[in-house]
Amino acid sequence: MQCAIRKIAAIIVLILVPSLLLTAQTPEFKDKAFTVKLTAPLSTKTSRKGEEVTAQVDSPADYKGWFMVGQIDNAVQPRHD
16 A cells, blocks of 8 residues: 555656746746747748747847747648739
């Protein structure tokens, strides 16, 4: 019985500790303006909804060199007239 409790406690620790560390290291970005450079070009011809987009922060200086990752929410293909 004690062995099972220890295993459960270890699993809980393995799940909670990384999330607590992540929360502790995540800065507050609300209401901050960022200037970023895309790490790869975007195109309406090749981009698809759901694809990942990565950009490197240029400013503010506190975050220069950091990376932001997002995804394409909508991509409208060009019309071929």
